[in-house]
Amino acid sequence: RQLAKLNVDIIEAGFPATSPGDREAISQIAREVKGPVIAGLARAVMADIDHAYEAVRGAESARIHVFLSSSDIHMAQQLRKNREDVIEMARNAVRHAKKYVSDIEFSPMDATRSDREFVYQILQAAIEEGATTVNIPDTVGYAIPEEFEDLIRSIAQNVPNIDQARISVHCQNDLGMATANSLAGILGGARQVEGTI
Incomplete structure (x- = not known):
């Protein structure tokens, strides 16, 4: 409720699949926070x-x-999938979410360590299926501001259907750069910044 009073426009209330308790807490937030x-x-x-x-x-x-x-290391070690399979997973996931809601955010996890051409491809596919926000996470806090701004700008310039979605950024603070990277993301074209309070 305090976040709503502060005019925070989006509250990511949690990860419902983690436990029944988390699901219920998120459900309560959804019902009660206007x-x-x-x-x-x-x-x-x-x-x-x-x-x-x-x-x-x-x-x-x-x-x-x-x-x-979306990074090669995560695809190989976590998913054990190739790039084509991962793009199909993204398509299927966004398509499935679209059955429920019209507001869908898609994140290519570990985007800052991913091949840029692949990031463009997976974002294009997600938007084609209905993603309305594409979030670019610096999952392991790896980026520095200049390179992060360049990444966001390159996404804005190289994803053909990016005009159909909002670019968001999600920066970790491992190197103490989350705020600087978020501001750099805005300079690069992001219109949503994710933060933690």
Whole structure:
């Protein structure tokens, strides 16, 4: 409620698939907090997306935020999938979320360590399926401001359908650069900044 009073426009209330307790807490937030969009986080797994919808469906405005690894190291070690499979996973996940809500955020996890051409491709695919926000996470706090601004600008210039989505940034603070990187992301063209309070 305090975030709503501060005019925070979107509250990502949690990751509903983690536990029944988290799902219930997110559901309560969705029912009781008025004004902001209430988002639920989900891996690009159908059951996660289902849980996210169940948790946020009571909100005045609901969002599902789907994330999927995009760096070669994460695809190989976590997903054990190739790039084509990961793009298809992204398409399927966004398409599934679209059955529930019209406001869908997609994040290519570990974007700052990902091949840029692949990031462009996966974002284009997610937008084609209905993603309305594409979030660029610096998952391991690896970026520095100049390179992060360049990444965001390059996404704005190289994803053909980017005009159909809002660019968002999510910066970790491992190197103490989260605020600087977020501001650099805005200079590069981002219109949403994710933060933690």
